[in-house]
Amino acid sequence: MRHTPRMRMIHLAGLLILMASVSVGAEKQSEVPLRLGGQTMLHVGQVGVLQLSVNHSYSVRVAGDAVRSVEQTEGASKYSFRAVRAGKASVLITPTDRKRGDCVDCVTRHCFLTVVP
Numbered sequence: 001m002r003h004t005p006r007m008r009m010i011h012l013a014g015l016l017i018l019m020a021s022v023s024v025g026a027e028k029q030s031e032v033p034l035r036l037g038g039q040t041m042l043h044v045g046q047v048g049v050l051q052l053s054v055n056h057s058y059s060v061r062v063a064g065d066a067v068r069s070v071e072q073t074e075g076a077s078k079y080s081f082r083a084v085r086a087g088k089a090s091v092l093i094t095p096t097d098r099k100r101g102d103c104v105d106c107v108t109r110h111c112f113l114t115v116v117p
Contacts, residue, residue, distance in 0.1 A: 034081075034091065034111040041114045042067070042083040050091060050111060052077035057096045064089030066115040083115040 034040050034050040042048050047070065052058055054077050062069055066087035071080040081091065091111040098107050 036109055036111055039112045039114065041116060044083050044085060044115060044117055046083050048081045048083065048113060050079040052093065059094045059096050061092045062089055063092060067113055086115050086117050089113045
């Protein structure tokens with residue numbers, strides 16, 4: 001069966017529509033909740049989101065170069081991190097309103113991240 005130029009154009013249009021719908025679906029899934037005290041896997045380009053209690057203030061730092069901090073939403077204690085390259089990283093969360101004498105290591109929480117291509 002021979003394809004006419006019109007048939008080729010219809011196939012191409014269908015392929016472009018399919019590719020566009022897949023990329024839109026991927027955008028919706030690119031935000032991943034981070035597991036406090038646990039391991040989370042991200043793909044390069046995805047955004048990991050950490051939601052913390054608004055009852056405390058925190059110092060949030062990244063150890064490692066596989067993710068970059070991209071946003072902190074004021075008042076909601078929501079922190080976002082973009083996976084920029086394959087590798088490992090950790091997010092360190094320490095309450096800044098801890099009581100005098102509290103052990104910093106005892107109150108610091110972690111999110112362990114593995115970024116894959």
